[in-house]
Amino acid sequence: MDLKKSGHQKIDWVKKYMKVINSIKEKYYDEKPFKGKKISMSIHLEAKTAYLAIILKQLGAEVSITGSNPLSTQPDVVEALKDYGLNVYAEKTLDEGVYWKNIDKVLSQKPDIIIDDGADLGSRYIEKYDTNSLLGICEETTTGVMRYEALNKKGSLKVPVIAVNNSKMKYLFDNRYGTGQSTWDGIIRSTNTTVTGKNVVVGGYGWCSRGIALRAKGLGANVIVTEVDPIKANEAIMDGFRVMKMDYAAPIGDIFVTATGDINIITKKHFRKMKDGAILANSGHFDVEVSVKDMKEIADSIEEIKPGVEEYKIDGKSLFLLAKGRLVNLVNGDGHPIEIMDLSFSLQLEAAKYLLENPDQKINVKPVPDFIDNKIARIKLETMGIEIDTLSKEQQKYLNKGI
Amino acid sequence: MDLKKSGHQKIDWVKKYMKVINSIKEKYYDEKPFKGKKISMSIHLEAKTAYLAIILKQLGAEVSITGSNPLSTQPDVVEALKDYGLNVYAEKTLDEGVYWKNIDKVLSQKPDIIIDDGADLGSRYIEKYDTNSLLGICEETTTGVMRYEALNKKGSLKVPVIAVNNSKMKYLFDNRYGTGQSTWDGIIRSTNTTVTGKNVVVGGYGWCSRGIALRAKGLGANVIVTEVDPIKANEAIMDGFRVMKMDYAAPIGDIFVTATGDINIITKKHFRKMKDGAILANSGHFDVEVSVKDMKEIADSIEEIKPGVEEYKIDGKSLFLLAKGRLVNLVNGDGHPIEIMDLSFSLQLEAAKYLLENPDQKINVKPVPDFIDNKIARIKLETMGIEIDTLSKEQQKYLNKGI
């Protein structure tokens, strides 16, 4: 009962700051573009994603939804969501069986469109189900896009995938500014330690990790970046950061954060070199970047010493792993800020609508069309009351003329 | 039961990162400098302050303690603290009567030393009690120091006051870096909104407020500062901020934060000009900077719409007041980061010890002696493994020689 009230409070709150999707909803409300369509969603189940699902329903869709990560599901939001007439199959759980059972329940509706976050939902559908009726998949994350591209390379991608992640209004904002703020929110909230004056080691210098590095610097840390890409490594240096191998960074770091999309960024040999009291967190999609497997293997003891913080005793030192190595911003916090998800979900909505209106897509992983990206950007400016210049005919002509 | 466990977890956690006070405790442990002495404390009652009280007890003192702010008391910490053999009189409450009754309970021990946060405890003692046995007061905050100085000006200060707040290792760190980080923690945690891209209006440009402005910038905000001091106003401009009257800032700001130590920074006329959805928070000691009184007078309705967030409907717009206008970092968060309080509380401990060892102080508000400030600074560097240069005789001589 209280759970449901809390869930409604959260949803009512995010609604106030999701001005872009509110503006889009208003425009489409009479038209009901998703009428008669079935949408399957797998997405971190908290208030903002809930609100996307609600709007899809309000614009006519039949929506089935589950959580994209076993630990990020918020039970109060799940309860509230049921009041809106959605089919919700989600539990906060570590039981993998339950996780996949919920995914199958969602998929059993035979969706017209899949909205995915990490590619578990869509790839399951492709592997196990008849995809005939499916118009396409909209994928939210870097990790998910990489997985669908791998499928495509193998020739197993049976439906078009819109890489929502690859649109500028997504990755330039969600990955960078969203991850940047929410990662530090998750870390600070669960540790109450200073960021200022700390040696922060950031694994990677892609959009997510550079957001994390940028905000660490903004919070007063001395930041070290590790990378495998020499160009990104040079960028990190030019941005004022130290760049080195994780081997060298391990004994220096006070706080480690990974966001690379790859496995084994921090492993056994690194843990052994770390300082007593080092804090470890991950903002990448899966819990494989800080190798929890390795930590478990070499730990003398493991104890959850406060919510979201586990103490691993290794070689007589204490290492503190946050959120079990899963997405620290979602598990130990409330995920990305509302206004950031507003952009990502507005893109999801428009991408889903685009698939509906352009059903004969080539089977491929493709970006959101530019006109959608620009449209979302313009609406966002409008909601902030910001006016920008427009190219005059003369200026347009000059750009095109060449010699 | 669970409450007590949670309290112990919190205290055990902060202990790990309070390395300076741990180092001091170790040094004094055999000596027990506070043996036979009674210390009365009024301080925000959460894990870090609890740990100071515990250490004072472990170094020999009889400690009575209450919360310095009715809303910042954490019940789990209160429960755990009782296990350590301290006299704890604290409740999270809005009942002023209860608040003062607890203060009187603490004072009834007839303290040798008072450790104060905001001057409620000490000024009550001066006003209502016989201060003969009291060696002095150690005051933590800007607000408290201002109040004791006012008492002194009136000739009513009966005991020496050590302005812990005025030592560099306090105000340069706690006020600036501590308030900077914890204020944004409190705001982000309770709103989940972006700071990046927002117009943030900071009331004041003293140490606290410049910490808030610095971190707002570090988090990507566009910061506006309001000030009454023309020199500080010029500094804010040179630091890249816009400076203007609150009148002009009111309609521009998305988030407002005050930390001035004065009243009525944001008042009726400002609320009326604000944007729908504006967020209001305060990090100053009392809930008088954002005039809650004014807000209540002109609001059509007031509702707590989620924990720590009240919606005030004013002229058809929604303004969101955080933490009822009280210290947002303490009420909506866990207060200053551990390592920052480690510095402040190490100063408190050393200041209390200094009063003990130098009982015949002039009645005055005086700073912590420089040697203590430097000592804490050196221990902090040691705990971080950082070595710095030392003046050579030649260099020392050059500095002294003049022509």
Added chain:
Amino acid sequence: MDLKKSGHQKIDWVKKYMKVINSIKEKYYDEKPFKGKKISMSIHLEAKTAYLAIILKQLGAEVSITGSNPLSTQPDVVEALKDYGLNVYAEKTLDEGVYWKNIDKVLSQKPDIIIDDGADLGSRYIEKYDTNSLLGICEETTTGVMRYEALNKKGSLKVPVIAVNNSKMKYLFDNRYGTGQSTWDGIIRSTNTTVTGKNVVVGGYGWCSRGIALRAKGLGANVIVTEVDPIKANEAIMDGFRVMKMDYAAPIGDIFVTATGDINIITKKHFRKMKDGAILANSGHFDVEVSVKDMKEIADSIEEIKPGVEEYKIDGKSLFLLAKGRLVNLVNGDGHPIEIMDLSFSLQLEAAKYLLENPDQKINVKPVPDFIDNKIARIKLETMGIEIDTLSKEQQKYLNKGI
């Protein structure tokens, strides 16, 4: 005589910090890959570009060279360059006839490869000469690439063009960090005014202009960005800048800088609104961004009041135009920092070598191949003594595997 000595000093100096191209030169020195080949160059004629030309000569090429901008040619460098056995046709001049005559002199050698900066050299060759023997053009700038792409769209591009500008080790570094530092060097050097505390208006938020904005912020300015692209406008906001129409920025700005690649960013109506004492500079390739034409039309008087600074009296106010609206970093300074040009010119060298070794390119504007980009990045890290991580097989496999 002294002129020549000064030129040699400058070239000897840049040689010390161009470590990437030095490393490449060493590797190719015995091989002499450009032996028997003729290279025509048009490039800002100062020490760093001179050094590229010298190395091309040392690696076997016959080099003819002129300046890509009438005002950026440094006479002392021209004199010194002649000592190295290059054909130099360059004068610092405002006489357009002389400019084009020098270009024709260079082209008369019938080049195998053209190295261009702004597309004047290559497009002249395409228009007026027989391009049969030309293997291709390497173009340095955004502006030049846009011009060649326009030619290509019209079907008039007769040779392959390598868009050196579009390689990451160019635009991420030269355009952003190079322009950022050198623009402010040019402005500060010629005005001796503060940047800190000023309202700086940056026209555009492409790589060049965001470098300018980033450094303005780093120097303490309050930065306003104007844009026509809604996505870039949103990025600028998220980076903490104000974004508005130039119309609104005109009366606020203390210093205006443009770098858009387009015309008429600041025009008549803007000049009329500006503050007395406003400073105007451009870092875009051509002197058309701050409309000098418009300024001249409405000015009551124009006077060069100190080197590189002209006072335009407009409506009783003084506006100060730097470098006649031409590239302020080159005309009022020494251009991009050495280490930045080291990257760009290493790319030029490798791109030219690539054209030589792969003569049958499709006629098109194409990027530098990735392997060259990565190679330059790796050499740069080596010269700084920085080691980075390498993908393990396991990590590589994970990235490729998908589900």
Added chain:
Amino acid sequence: MDLKKSGHQKIDWVKKYMKVINSIKEKYYDEKPFKGKKISMSIHLEAKTAYLAIILKQLGAEVSITGSNPLSTQPDVVEALKDYGLNVYAEKTLDEGVYWKNIDKVLSQKPDIIIDDGADLGSRYIEKYDTNSLLGICEETTTGVMRYEALNKKGSLKVPVIAVNNSKMKYLFDNRYGTGQSTWDGIIRSTNTTVTGKNVVVGGYGWCSRGIALRAKGLGANVIVTEVDPIKANEAIMDGFRVMKMDYAAPIGDIFVTATGDINIITKKHFRKMKDGAILANSGHFDVEVSVKDMKEIADSIEEIKPGVEEYKIDGKSLFLLAKGRLVNLVNGDGHPIEIMDLSFSLQLEAAKYLLENPDQKINVKPVPDFIDNKIARIKLETMGIEIDTLSKEQQKYLNKGI
């Protein structure tokens, strides 16, 4: 002839941006407060200081002036200054004899007031002359104030000294923002190397050096600070910088800058550890911070390889010393930005006027009275068109009331 024209151009230019002193001059113009008074000045002789001297003359004073540093004197400004009817005794020279002869020429006027920069002028007067008629000295720099305080400690200070340096509108602005910008101007201008991506080692973390560190960070450097004061060391860490002994920093740094007011910050043992190509600069008052004496002792060769840059060959490596270890911002640049000196010189003018109007000062080194500091701050805000809030009676009362 051309020299004189160039000097006038420079003075006319700075006049445009020295709005605070212009505003003060206007107010006092009819009154002529310095009428019949003799003012001796020793100050870096460039356009801004020249303008202060001119205004003093225009307000009635008889002014004799010399340069406070043998290398910072600009001959063109000297020539122009003579046109204004001042007694100018200054040459750009390394001849110490000439330097002191000029000082004596200035002092021979028997000044009523001395305006000093570094304490050479005033301490000479105290040592060698009859100081009876002297009302006092206004000292500009940290170094000078330290020297006068040392004199005072020895009981040899015969006249009151106003420590203009110690007023907030001086050291918070000139030392921090002024030194910060102008130091990097001097370094970039004479080297054309990147600051971004470099390891910059800053000697000290006082107001000057923290300005240098702040701007280095703003320009993209990775900054290392060395300090002897443990509190400042902690501040530097909290500001995100690395702090270490110069011993450890020596082999890491690409660019070294000192500004401590002490000797031997970088010495023999450090030079031997440095990287080939390291750049050394000083912004402290005297050329003793980077020990040029030590460099000379261990160098195999020394050569000025371009204006303002000397190559020292040490142990087979090249170290580049800028500006002969003297103030790099003045010797290799044009000194502090105009608007910064406008504040400092407005303080000088008001301090001199204060000495005149309050002739019976205690002999002491004392700060500029607060009312002057605030006055300058308010005029500065006015010139920028910035309005700030004012304390209401209610607010004033609250601040004073205590309990």
